[in-house]
Amino acid sequence: MTMRGRASVIVAAVSALLVVVSPSPTAGRAQPRGVADVRCPGVELAPSLSKDPDRNPDGSEVRISPDSRGKFVPVIMIHGWTGRSTHTEKRDGAFSHRIDLSTNQVGSVNADRSLVGQLQRNPGAAVFTFDYHDYSARWVDDSHIGPALGDAIDCLFRATGEKVIVVAHSMGGLATRYALSTKGKAGVDRATEVSTVITFGTPNTGSVAAMLGAAAADVSAVTNSQLAVLRLVLAGCGRMSTSSLQTGTVCDWLPEQVRAFDSEAGRALRYGSRQLAALKPFPKTITVNALAGDTTFEVPKLGWFTMPWDTYKVPAGDMIVTTGSATHGASTETKAKCSYQLNAVRGATDTAALYLKLAAQNDVARQPLGAFSGACFHGSLMRTIQLTNEATGAVNEDIQSRRPITDSELLNSTLPARVCDGGNWRSRYPIQLHNGKGEARTPSGAFDGTAIYEAKVIGSADFNGDGRRDSLISATCIGGPIAQCCAGRSSHSTIALPLAASADKKLSVIGFPITAGKTSPCDQYGPAQRDIREMSIDGTAVITTEYIYYPENCVPPANDPAVKWRVRHELKNGNWVVTKTDTIGAR
Numbered sequence: 145m146t147m148r149g150r151a152s153v154i155v156a157a158v159s160a161l162l163v164v165v166s167p168s169p170t171a172g173r174a175q176p177r178g179v180a181d182v183r184c185p186g187v188e189l190a191p192s193l194s195k196d197p198d199r200n201p202d203g204s205e206v207r208i209s210p211d212s213r214g215k216f217v218p219v220i221m222i223h224g225w226t227g228r229s230t231h232t233e234k235r236d237g238a239f240s241h242r243i244d245l246s247t248n249q250v251g252s253v254n255a256d257r258s259l260v261g262q263l264q265r266n267p268g269a270a271v272f273t274f275d276y277h278d279y280s281a282r283w284v285d286d287s288h289i290g291p292a293l294g295d296a297i298d299c300l301f302r303a304t305g306e307k308v309i310v311v312a313h314s315m316g317g318l319a320t321r322y323a324l325s326t327k328g329k330a331g332v333d334r335a336t337e338v339s340t341v342i343t344f345g346t347p348n349t350g351s352v353a354a355m356l357g358a359a360a361a362d363v364s365a366v367t368n369s370q371l372a373v374l375r376l377v378l379a380g381c382g383r384m385s386t387s388s389l390q391t392g393t394v395c396d397w398l399p400e401q402v403r404a405f406d407s408e409a410g411r412a413l414r415y416g417s418r419q420l421a422a423l424k425p426f427p428k429t430i431t432v433n434a435l436a437g438d439t440t441f442e443v444p445k446l447g448w449f450t451m452p453w454d455t456y457k458v459p460a461g462d463m464i465v466t467t468g469s470a471t472h473g474a475s476t477e478t479k480a481k482c483s484y485q486l487n488a489v490r491g492a493t494d495t496a497a498l499y500l501k502l503a504a505q506n507d508v509a510r511q512p513l514g515a516f517s518g519a520c521f522h523g524s525l526m527r528t529i530q531l532t533n534e535a536t537g538a539v540n541e542d543i544q545s546r547r548p549i550t551d552s553e554l555l556n557s558t559l560p561a562r563v564c565d566g567g568n569w570r571s572r573y574p575i576q577l578h579n580g581k582g583e584a585r586t587p588s589g590a591f592d593g594t595a596i597y598e599a600k601v602i603g604s605a606d607f608n609g610d611g612r613r614d615s616l617i618s619a620t621c622i623g624g625p626i627a628q629c630c631a632g633r634s635s636h637s638t639i640a641l642p643l644a645a646s647a648d649k650k651l652s653v654i655g656f657p658i659t660a661g662k663t664s665p666c667d668q669y670g671p672a673q674r675d676i677r678e679m680s681i682d683g684t685a686v687i688t689t690e691y692i693y694y695p696e697n698c699v700p701p702a703n704d705p706a707v708k709w710r711v712r713h714e715l716k717n718g719n720w721v722v723t724k725t726d727t728i729g730a731r
Contacts, residue, residue: 198261211268224314307611317346437462
């Protein structure tokens with residue numbers, strides 16, 4: 145075989161690893177009312193399987209249920225190149241295989257459910273599947289892929305009123321990038337309709353398959369040792385096929401993928417392709433959790449003075465996508481780590497060490513062909529418990545964060561440092577509230593100059609547009625300990641605190657604390673300081689009603705005790721801006 149011929153076989157072998165066999169549709173159990181009524185083009189609600197159900201740890205069947213608000217959050221599952229997403233009794237979909245792999249070589253995984261079932265266990269998770277299998281040979285800008293996914297996101301957002309969560313494998317992540325970089329039909333910024341993206345092995349900067357192609361490509365992101373190792377391991381296909389045409393490995397899938405790799409999508413997935421270069425990154429407003437395979441090969445060292453068992457490590461990602469490509473541009477990343485042995489002498493030494501109990505199983509590199517079926521392999525990532533647990537946790541955290549923090553939690557929470565800065569007092573330390581009262585204290589317990597005499601919960605709204613309910617509290621700040629409150633001119637100041645809560649209920653101020661304005665004329669002290677006496681929420685705006693502290697010291701017309709100001713504050717580019725002020729009550 146010529147060099148070009150061997151390269152084609154290797155390319156086909158690697159690209160074939162993206163294959164998922166097509167399932168046949170089948171009916172599942174009836175879905176809860178409400179979410180079952182959602183009809184959006186391009187997506188299907190994943191059923192709770194009946195013949196071969198996903199099961200909870202106690203053996204009961206997984207059921208779909210609303211969250212604590214009584215709502216459902218749409219979660220879209222998007223398969224990779226030439227795969228499928230549909231969830232059927234055959235469990236042939238990319239996310240339907242049971243979770244049965246682990247990076248831990250000791251013990252086994254109790255495979256009671258698939259990733260779809262795992263996500264359906266989260267209260268509030270309504271799992272939908274987006275399938276573009278018939279158009280896999282096309283690039284993500286094809287109307288049936290990226291644009292169709294964008295339309296589905298628009299529809300689910302409108303139908304549920306909830307921001308969408310996306311879980312994507314391989315090229316599905318690139319389709320998501322395309323969808324989120326374009327606007328909806330109504331000109332809506334689609335990035336505002338998605339809260340979290342979770343990717344499994346997405347080739348953000350290109351696929352390893354392109355490295356082994358005969359076509360010229362920019363492969364500067366990888367090393368010659370990586371290419372050599374992948375070629376060496378894949379060479380095993382020929383030897384295995386000699387004894388049996390059905391090897392049970394990647395080698396069995398070569399014919400179909402020879403055609404697929406030379407498709408529009410196959411060429412676009414190569415490192416340095418113009419299509420990848422043109423694809424915009426994920427919007428910064430969206431949390432992207434990248435899950436990746438991190439395979440290393442123990443390769444024998446060559447040289448006059450190296451021992452026969454000496455090795456060095458060569459990274460190979462998930463055998464399709466390098467780890468760097470899979471995690472490029474992500475907010476967070478989690479890697480499934482696996483190690484395989486290519487040094488025959490070292491392999492024999494390790495085997496003897498295991499037999500003599502001189503080495504632990506997890507400390508010994510595995511046999512090389514296991515890289516194509518193990519926990520770190522591209523097509524197996526959605527079956528690897530370490531990664532599926534991360535995906536499940538991210539979905540659960542997103543859904544839980546949409547529940548507003550309770551009034552009791554707010555009034556007994558820890559407020560960030562400097563929350564009273566707008567009230568003319570500065571503190572370097574947070575304030576721990578107890579029933580709405582609290583003082584800033586140093587680690588040694590000393591008073592740090594600021595206290596909140598009274599806090600009240602006003603209400604909640606999605607102030608920052610992240611799809612989660614935020615809280616607004618009224619806080620009366622003072623410049624001394626609570627026991628000494630309150631005496632002297634302007635000894636206290638009421639502020640509006642818009643607060644966002646993380647899944648673990650940690651609070652952060654949205655923008656900055658909202659304080660009262662000033663008015664003039666007044667007296668020798670300058671403009672009159674106003675105080676917030678009332679506040680409310682109008683949509684996503686904060687409305688404050690403000691009075692002068694000491695109107696008797698001011699000259700007309702500001703000295704009228706009945707005068708007050710109604711001020712509208714709106715969040716713009718992360719800052720609260722006064723958009724309207726009305727003077728009311730003046731005679």
